[in-house]
Amino acid sequence: MSADLTPFEVFEAGDVALQCGITLRGARLAYATYGTLNAAKDNVIVYPTRYGGSHADNEFLIGDGLALDPEKYFIVVPNMLGNGVSSSPSNTAIPLAGPDFPTVTQYDNVVLQDRLLREVFGIDRVRLVCGWSMGGQQAYTWAALFPDRVAAMACFCGQAITAGHTYVFLEGVKHALITDPAWKQGRYTEQPWRGLTAKGRVWAGWVLSQDWFRAELWRDMGFVSVEDYLKNTWDSMYYGLDANDMLSMIRTWQMCDISANPIYNGDRRAALAAITARSIVLPCRTDLYFPPADNAAEVAQMPDAELRVIDSVWGHYAGGGRNAPDTAVIDTALRDLLA
Structure with a gap:
């Protein structure tokens, strides 16, 4: 997570019942916004955070002249539960402090993010949801949970279902x-x-x-x-x-499965087939824990999805803004989805 946080707001969500059966009392979802929500509320992009990252770490893809241009779009970057900015082991009171913090799933994260959009901004449709790594897991989850409300999805160096090797x-x-x-x-x-x-x-x-x-x-x-x-x-x-x-975010990562929820009840094929959003999935050729073969198997079960392999030696970091040519590939894919 970035040591120097850029400004953010907090959605006070109240008591949130998590999938693990524990209620997270006084849940707080930290988020940052970029750009202005238009009158039609149809210029919304949701861009969740990655493992160990905050909203500040997502800013490499946001800016004038980029696909995620705040002059055109209203970009919402929600901080994942457990990341130290939203409700986390380090900032939650006893009895849920530290190692007693409940297990959080990506389903829990996305349902809470949906509440943020609806209750704070009155948003019910998303033009694009995208993310890197665990942010990509959340993008997949958004598209599977709300297929009639998400127009486009991009996952870069991430997966819908955490593979055994990962x-x-x-x-x-x-x-x-x-x-x-x-x-x-x-x-x-x-x-x-x-x-x-x-x-x-x-x-x-x-x-x-x-x-x-x-x-x-x-x-x-x-x-x-x-x-x-x-x-x-x-x-x-x-x-x-x-x-x-x-450790909390590692548990969330290990449990990621877009079908592990009351909608799909573990039917992974049904969850992937339900993603009607125009989707581009961008693995890196050399990513050691999100390899292209895993994503290819997911894309094959999605009705309107394309696999674009980032041909780079930067491995997982190809999705994280470390290498300008790789970032340009991602930016081009986002432009295509927003065109």
Whole structure:
């Protein structure tokens, strides 16, 4: 999550019954808006946040002359529950504080975001929903839950259903945190820094591809060795963030399944077939945990969807604004959907 947050508002949602059977009392959904809602309320774009990110981290795709142009569209960026800005383990009172924070699903996130749009802005139709990584999971969920209200959907480097291999990868990240003696079953008195450092090192080997490291692209970033890159980028990547928040979002990620809700009751084929929004799904050729083959299987079951593979060595980061040519591919897809 960005350390320096840009301005945001908070939707006080009251008591929210979550899928896990626990009521999140006094739920707070933090969000930022860009642009102006028009009189017809038909220029709305929903752009949810990613793992470990806030609304500020989504701004690389928003701006004058870009597809997500605030001069044309009203862009709503809701912060995912658990990210430290919306209701999260780190900012919720006892008895739901820290490790006692309830499990949140992407269904929970999207239903709450829908309430924000309807209750605060009177919005019932979305021109486009889009997102990177866990933001893409939420985009998929929006399109499946509200097929008659979402016109277009884009997911970049994300999935509708978390694959088994991705689940296992996240288990490694999780255990890097919880095996730190300072974690103390989530009731730590200071952040488990060793675990957060180990988490960063694990993530570094997954978020970028073998091709990226083979080309030694860390040199273009000013580093003189791989260890220099790890020490000065990844060892501090998650400092300033809360370990229980990180674990909460990992649980949400691992449980992602757009059919796991009262509408589809676990029927994944039905959930994917229900997505009538014009959709473009953009995996990266070298993404190690959202590979193109998984997305191709999803797109094949959607009635109006296209697979556009980002041909890049930047792996998962191809979707996150780290490499300008990759970002241009995403921007072009968003333009096509908004045309």
